[in-house]
Amino acid sequence: CAKMPKPSQDNDRDLTFCRILLAELEDHHDAWPFLNPVNIKTVPGYRKVIKKPMDFSTIREKLCSCQYQNLEMFIIDVNLVFDNCEKFNEDNSEIGRAGHNMRKFFERRWTELLKS
Numbered sequence: 550c551a552k553m554p555k556p557s558q559d560n561d562r563d564l565t566f567c568r569i570l571l572a573e574l575e576d577h578h579d580a581w582p583f584l585n586p587v588n589i590k591t592v593p594g595y596r597k598v599i600k601k602p603m604d605f606s607t608i609r610e611k612l613c614s615c616q617y618q619n620l621e622m623f624i625i626d627v628n629l630v631f632d633n634c635e636k637f638n639e640d641n642s643e644i645g646r647a648g649h650n651m652r653k654f655f656e657r658r659w660t661e662l663l664k665s
């Protein structure tokens with residue numbers, strides 16, 4: 550059938566989830582490597598290796614300017630932060646471990662929120 554618009558309350562719920570999840574990611578102890586865009590001028594190789602940079606401040610800007618149509622689009626950008634981190638950083642490094650910790654936290658929290 551024709552693509553029916555999602556009822557607005559679903560969109561409101563999704564937007565609320567994004568706001569809660571992003572606030573908790575930003576407040577997390579291990580968020581520091583991901584709060585702002587990686588400076589590609591000062592980090593050798595980053596521009597070449599990472600095709601789609603992403604960070605929490607960019608996600609915040611996109612969320613506040615209605616650039617996420619749904620929860621899935623938001624989750625794709627959050628996972629991009631962690632996938633970029635894994636690609637560029639050794640697992641056994643300060644930033645690598647922070648990325649693994651943050652991904653674990655994020656996966657637990659959105660599962661809890663969606664089950665609630």
Ligand SMILES: Cc1ncccc1N[C@@H](C)c1cnc2ccsc2c1
Pocket residue numbers: 581582583585586587588592634637638644
């Ligand atoms: C997430 C990420 N991946 C690869 C490289 C950098 C970064 N983060 C930036 C903020 C950053 C940039 N510079 C430093 C210097 C020590 S930790 C740190 C973190």
